[in-house]
Amino acid sequence: MVHEAKDFSALIGTLKGLSDKQLSAHLGLYKGYVAKLNEIEGRLREADPTSANYSFGEFSELKRREAVAFNGTYLHQLYFENLSAAGGLPSERLQEAVKSSFGSWDRLVADLKGSAVSTPGWVLLTRSRIDGRLHTYVMYEHHVGLPAFQDILLALDCWEHAFMIDYGTAKADYLKAFLDNVDWGVVDARYGATVPHTAS
Ligand SMILES: [Fe+2]
Structure with missing residues (x-):
C-alpha cells in the first residue's frame, strides 16, 4: 500500500x-x-x-x-x-483505569514526566493485552522499546525536534505544554477500542 x-x-x-x-x-x-x-x-x-x-x-x-x-x-x-486545542477532561472510565493501574491521576502524570526524562525518543501510554492494565513504556529511536501485546492510548513525542524551537533544552516545560493540549477524548476512544483482557 x-x-x-x-x-x-x-x-x-x-x-x-x-x-x-x-x-x-x-x-x-x-x-x-x-x-x-x-x-x-x-x-x-x-x-x-x-x-x-x-x-x-x-x-x-x-x-x-x-x-x-x-x-x-x-x-x-x-x-x-492526540493533540487538540479543545483539550478536554478524561472520561470517568479512563480515570478509573488510570487509578486502578497507577494509583492516582497525579501518579500517571508523574510517571509520564519521569519517563520523558528517561528517553530521547517516545513515551507511550498503553493498555496491555496481557494484564489489561495501563502501562507507560519508553522508546528509543522510533522502533526500540515497545513490548508486545500493547494497544497504544497516548503517544508523547520526546525527541528534541518536538520542542527545541520553543523550549531549547527545557523538556519539562514542553511536557507541561503537551499535557495542556492532550485530547483525552481521543485517548478515551482508543481505550474503548482496546482488546479486553480475557483471563485464562
Ligand atoms: Fe517527532
Missing part, C-alpha cells in the same frame, strides 16, 4: 505553548517519515533477499530501517491525533 501523511495543518496556531514554527517543522518531519516508509517498502519489493548480510547489504539495511520509518510515520500520526 501507499502510506499517506494525514493533514494536521489545522493544529497550527491553535495549540497552547507550541508555536506555529515548532509545529510546522514537526509536521514537515512527519511527512519525511511517510515518504521514507513508501521508499523503503518500494525498494524492498525489488531488493534481493539472498544478498542479505548482517554487516552490510541493501536488503539487510532496508529491513533494519523499515520499522524506523513505519513507527516514525504512525507514532507521529498517533501523536498529532
